[in-house]
């Protein structure tokens with residue numbers, strides 16, 4: 001998709017946060033303490049995070065105090081946010097030297113794991129990749145059914161177990177299937193769990209170790225799905241999941257339903273985890289590889 005197309009989709013999906021920034025209302029005003037307080041409030045309300053907000057406000061004060069807010073100031077704030085979001089590691093998913101590339105997906109209940117897997121699978125199929133899905137959420141019966149429907153639409157194979165089956169056994173069978181088929185990608189869905197449920201975090205570690213034993217070097221990505229509407233609470237989840245299973249990246253969902261798009265900056269700054277994709281709607285297309293520049297530009301549209 002051309003950059004313009006990505007920018008348009010970001011703008012559509014992040015309209016609520018952009019409304020909060022309401023950049024047009026800044027222009028022509030004097031950059032005094034009242035202006036800085038208001039800008040600080042908007043950044044905090046957008047969930048940019050306290051530390052990042054303080055850095056931006058200090059920089060704006062130093063460069064523009066007592067001047068008139070103009071396009072130069074808007075450009076300055078954009079550059080500050082882009083710098084905070086700059087990600088040295090590529091936003092693409094790691095591809096294994098020997099197929100399949102295995103992506104383990106985790107997150108709390110209702111964060112958008114299954115939907116994001118469907119979106120990711122469709123994206124990979126559009127790139128003519130062969131994909132196997134592992135329905136390791138054997139706790140919520142509807143989850144495997146939901147994933148099977150998505151798999152059918154995208155043309156992926158799916159491996160599922162009986163309701164209540166040991167998720168690690170489903171992961172084992174899925175690895176065997178992907179190897180037997182010579183599939184390029186294996187995506188492992190897991191049941192939603194709270195980061196506070198220790199026994200369920202142990203279960204997740206067992207799924208990961210089964211995958212590691214079946215396919216050397218796997219999982220090649222451990223993607224944590226975070227609900228963007230949860231704002232700062234997402235940070236705590238990211239800390240616990242990363243400690244438990246070593247997350248390698250984040251899929252941030254539901255940014256279309258919130259004005260807390262700034263949580264992208266907070267996640268990036270506190271967790272140093274790459275933001276891999278953004279979910280910006282319930283549709284299969286509402287899924288964008290994270291692009292720092294397009295993201296920031298869309299907040300100031």
Ligand SMILES: Nc1nc2c(ncn2[C@@H]2O[C@H](COP(=O)(O)OP(=O)(O)OP(=O)(O)O)[C@@H](O)[C@H]2O)c(=O)[nH]1
Nearest residue numbers: 109110111112113114115192253254279280281282
């Ligand atoms: N608006 C919006 N809704 C989303 C997005 N991603 C997921 N959803 C919705 O969020 C709800 C939960 O999504 P699921 O994919 O079922 O979440 P899950 O993490 O698999 O849930 P569990 O299996 O219960 O853990 C569904 O109604 C999805 O349509 C998004 O980016 N935007």
